[in-house]
Amino acid sequence: MKKFQKRGIDYPIIDGQRTLPGKYYHDEKIYQEEIEKIFYKFWIYACRAEEIPAVGDFKLIQVEDESIILVRDKSNEIKAHFNVCRHRGTQLCTEEKGHFESKTIQCPYHAWTYQLDGNLISAPLMKEGNGFLKSECSLFKAHVTNWEGFLFISLAEDPVPFEDQMEALMGKFSDWNMADLRIAHHIKYELNCNWKLILHNYQECYHCPGVHPLLSELTPFQSAQHDFSKGAVIGGFMEISKKRGSMTMDGEAAGPPVCKVSGDDLQRVYYYSVFPNMLLTPHPDFVLFHHIIPKGPGKIINDCYWLFHPDVIEDKNAQARIQSAVDFWDLTNRQDWQVCEQMQVGTKSKRFTRGYYSGREDILLSLDKELLKALGHSKIDD
Ligand code: FES
Ligand SMILES: [Fe+2]
Incomplete structure (x- = not known):
């Protein structure tokens, strides 16, 4: 034998x-299912940490219809934000990679402004009240983790622990x-x-x-x-x-x-x-x-x-x-x-x-x- x-x-x-x-390689419906159930849920590789070395550096990661801003914030941590303004949903950033000179992320439409960690700090001419609170309008967060210099993200609201999905890689x-x-x-x-x-x-x-x-x-x-x-x-x-x-x-x-x-x-x-x-x-x-x-x-x-x-x-x-x-x-x-x-x-x-x-x-x-x-x-x- x-x-x-x-x-x-x-x-x-x-x-x-x-x-x-064969249809698993060609069918549009199966493909969309894969995007929803795998690429929007699992931990997926995004980029190397070395690609965003300095505070304010960012890289956009496109996952089918979702765009994610990976950015190094002032505490030197890498954060992942959905590239979506909390005001009326405008895409915040269109450059594939770059540097936020002002150390803030500003929407090009009505200038709502966010800190690199995602907190909303300015909504011009808007007063808090009537259900609007700046503290509730931080950028939508994606999960991010750094394994050996490789940044992985998860777009799930509540992903499985990275270590569980990647058990075979640990150590x-x-x-x-x-x-x-x-x-x-x-x-x-x-x-x-x-x-x-x-x-x-x-x-x-x-x-x-x-x-x-x-x-x-x-x-x-x-x-x-x-x-x-x-x-x-x-x-x-x-x-x-x-x-x-x-x-x-x-x-x-x-x-x-x-x-x-x-x-x-x-x-x-x-x-x-x-x-x-x-x-x-x-x-x-x-x-x-x-x-x-x-x-x-x-x-x-x-x-x-x-x-x-x-x-x-x-x-x-x-x-x-x-x-x-x-x-x-x-x-x-x-x-x-x-x-x-x-x-x-x-x-x-x-x-x-x-x-x-x-x-x-x-x-x-x-x-x-x-x-x-x-x-x-x-x-x-x-
Ligand atoms: S949509 Fe972003 S500030 Fe208006
Ligand atoms: Fe081969």
Whole structure:
């Protein structure tokens, strides 16, 4: 019997489990349900804390119809506000990112003015009374938390604790000190496929020998192992075959090991999908991550970032090595995007109902179960 390893234990490979029906990648109604029940409810990745470094700096995060202002307030805390004036609902801010010079947020319509923490401080010519109290007109708040320099938000009124949703991440990767790392490179990809196809593609290496010849040379696809295969965060790792190597064009490391990375982690690249919108890939010498932003059933923006230690970023001699890591993943990304876009087209066919997972794709079944649980779909109709 074929077997594969999970946490050091041999498991039988079960071939033939069924995939989601094609409509889960195309149906506008299912997509809207995903937005309501997942993207407006779960903790979702928003941006890096380093992108809003100073008091008054802000970044807008668009989640389908909702716009959120992430801003660093005077107490140096990051706050998340709905981008909606409490007077008559005007959008307050339209710049994608910037700095509130006045250290206040002022509505362009009738000049209601809010502190960076969201409190309303001025409503010109309006007297309190008759049901109007400034203290009751703070900006609507979204929840925000900082995990290792990654800012996550939740638009739910009463979200589950971040630690519960992200249980598998807690304490994991602390050796990387990811809060200290900085963005060395960023590529924005606009893709014609459903957001789930990217998560699926990321979490299996059944496709690696055919689609990624170079990646398969650096990390044999049979070396894939799972750490977590249930819940919102699932992932595992693959072994890097070259001693002290990494995922670069020539397989050599792009820099020294990150912070306290040591032992087995020097020969591993981890692949964690942080449901629903982030893929986190710590290497011994850098961290790659993807931010997936759905833009309809068949469209996404996929922002890809390379994080390195600031010492490496500032070292002029290290630039070619950073570029080698960028080039490797840009090549690999594009190979993946090609097959994901082709799958988007193919699954639209009237003849396609449900496909079959191989045993090497069992983790995708967990992702599907997580999705169906979130949507409350107990039964799948083809
Ligand atoms: S709508 Fe914002 S001040 Fe009037
Ligand atoms: Fe791939």
